[in-house]
Amino acid sequence: MTATATLGNSRTQGAFTTAKKCITLFGAVGVITLATVAVMASLGHETTPFMWIRGVIFPALAPVLLRVTARAEGGSAKAFDRIRTITTVxxxxxxxxxxxxxxxxxxxxxxxxxxALALIPVAILTRTSALTANFPKQ
Known part of the structure; x- marks a missing residue:
């Protein structure tokens, strides 16, 4: 069975679907965090550049992670390695x-x-046999 054929099986597709849901959750909580920072600032509470910058980066990163995951789902070993590393680190x-x-x-x-905790299931899923079997080490 080729990698392309196994990428189409229901177990693999289910793992990628779950990974995409977790990444979407990561982005949603990031948006909530950014909105909370904005509300706190508008109410006169102290906010820092660190809070604003990081608050913007997380929601902006979610679509990038989803795109990388979609590439991995399409068979890109490089994308699979990237999403696996990013969601671990x-x-x-x-x-x-x-x-x-x-x-x-x-x-x-x-x-x-x-x-960030929403990414841990993705790190775990990318280490399961359902996914790693599709991307053998070169």
């Missing part, structure tokens, strides 16, 4: 940065952490 980096004392308020760290 990003939650660790986000949570690690949020744990630095004083970098952001607790509410912000919680929202960003929830957003």
């Amino acid at each position: 990003m939650p660790l980096a986000v949570i690690g940065v949020d744990l630095i004392p004083g970098i952001c308020p607790a509410w912000y760290a919680v929202l960003q952490g929830l957003s």
Whole structure:
């Protein structure tokens, strides 16, 4: 069975569908976080450039991750490796940065952490036999 043929099986398609839903959730929580920052700023609460920049980056990254996932679903081993790496490293980096004392308020760290946690299932799915069998190591 070729990689293209196995990419079409229901188990593989289900894994990619779940991955896309998780990435969409990541983006949605990112939008909620950005909206919360905007509301807090409009009410006179202190916001920082860190909060604004990171708040914009996460929702902007979601469509990029969805595009990379779609390419992987289409059979691109390079895209599969990228989505696998990004969804593994990003939650660790986000949570690690949020744990630095004083970098952001607790509410912000919680929202960003929830957003990043949505990527963990994608990191796990991209390590299952249902997907890795489609992209053998070169």
